Amino acid sequence: MPIDNDRILIVGAGQSGLAAVHAALEQGLRPVLLEASGRAAGSWPRYYDSLALFSPARYSSLPGLPFSGDPERYPRRDEVVAYLERYAAALIERGAELRTGARVEAVHPAGEPGQSGFLVRLADGQELTAPAVIAASGSFGRPHRPALPGLDTFAGPVLHVADYRSPASLPGEHVVVVGAGNSAVQVAHELAIDSAAGRRVTLASRAPIRFVEQRPLGRDLHFWFHVTGFDRLPLARAEAPPASPVLDDGRYRQALREGRYTRKAMFTRLDGDRAVWPDGHERVDAVLLATGYRPNLPYLTGLGAVDAGGHPRQRRGLSLTYPGLGYLGLEWQRTPSSNTLRGVGADARRVVAALARHARGGRLHARAGAATPPHAR
Template sequence: MEHIDFAVIGGGQSGLATAHALLRRGLRPVVLEASDHAAGSWPHYYDSLTLFSPARYNSLPGMPFPGADRDRYPHRDEVVTYLTAYADRLDAEIRTGCRVTAVRRTGDGFTAELEGGRLSARAVVAASGTFGRPHRPALPGLQEFTGQVLHAADYRSPAPFSGRRVVVVRAGNSAVQIAAELAETAHVTLATRGPVKFAAQRILGRDLHFWTVRTGLDTAPLGRFLARPPAQPVLDDGRYRAALAAGRPDRRALFTGAVGPKLLWPDGQREEVDAIVLATGYRPDLPYLAPLHGTLDDEGTPRHREGLATAVPGLAFVGLEWQRSLSSNSLRGVGRDADRVARRLAAHLARR
């Protein structure tokens, strides 16, 4: 069996940032990426996805996000190109097509079981993100609904929905972006539990991220104090608020049930709907950690303190939402968390 020092599970932004942080300390990580491409989930997001933060705030450590216009909002494919270039420049061993199926404790270290083999590691960083585990909440009537149901993870473009009746569930950034795009060619409702909350994209001529960075909110260690992370408002330059005001899409309170292809609305109306798009977010995708007793709670959420597993020394996480701060699971913030985790893991191994 092969023996390594650091196994980094996941080759997206979190895994790449972690590898960079370990390399800076003279350590040699091995990045294990399940897909055939070191860009994480980005290639699989919907075609029109546009970041809500300017290019200047979307860099991983050691390599600025490219382009002359630092205030533009990059598209999905720009991020894929950037992460691919970052991986190519990184002096780390990145093994693609290498899916980890289980991690087990072995003495003072770990054994990672792969599809087709095993390896041992002194420390493990779980940086596999959330895209592989779309959250599908138990909405009223969803199981009885006979129309098409898909998660935003499966949505690519509005073309297949042209002229159809579509309901998009939730009031987050992706939900509003997808609903507004669909409404250009389809009859779309944004179904939410409450009103859509907006935040201005620009304040006093500056993007909102300028202010969160300048005030320190972006990096404030708030994660440890949040039993449940707050819902973030939709960042808007005015276009989405205007679209909702014009009824393209319209907004309604969440449906109360379903009968076959018809949804039941709170006002008693029954309406035939072709498709429901669940823009209901994701959960940490960490099934391979199940053999490590005490690492995950009953919902599969990791037990950690600022990225370090509380029950298993030598195990850490990078890229969790609100792992430490508002920006923990973003391009602009994951490097800070990765550096902190790498420093503490290196100290842990030095004591052994």
């Protein structure tokens, strides 16, 4: 099957995939966007109902299309969904091809003798070829469930935050939320102030919650990130990315001080309908895991492009095993904002430019065999 050197296949039509399409059009490539669901909005339609962006609209746009309205507001989930769908429509008008209901099953090497490239097989049996592929499928489809003692035999419901929608999602008088990040604290707070339920909420974590003021000196934190260049700062290589702090406008710390919800060190085990701590045990009706996600890349397993844990072998978005393969939307991929609306556009420009050079006969800067970068958490 001949390979069109101007085509680039992009897996996933969320914010990362859409940013990749924009960058590909700027490079004069013909992007084909493959989305497993029926719409171009990524995981946003499946996030919990109350979710809002941590950054104001002013700092939350993809390249070429600012959010409309008050630039200082924090857009909510459904507004982000509508924005992404408008963005996709604008890209299609410029010539991008979007295929919804196109789940990628596998990516294989392909090409004529002397050529390099990829054959992408879809769940319906269709096959597509291209000299370059970008994996932008994110991590929402692979929620991380830590191996907590007794979790699998716990008597009540165990829900990952990926499946949480509202306080109605969790029944019972006592809910334990596992985690110490933004989602854990936001959901614990939401459950605690749900006065109709009158429930007790315990937030269990291995480390204390690290709060950061959302609006220091009267300006949103992202204003300071922008003026100082922090969001654009390339990351030094490390064994693991640092834990993200909890952005707080004052509500979460105040509710914690008032005892609306409590924070305890991690329980040692779950036993039937109880959580066991070193100093005692308590009855628990439900457990919610706000324990993050892992890259969702099962379609690359056959290529040997991911390690045993499913993490991509990449450096700053370029594969260390296959020239022509790129990644977008990985946590801390290149900068602190790599997997966000405000930051993925810059990564997309770099990755797509490198893949365009490869597709047209250039050389990638990534060097096969170099050390593997830190895993996304």
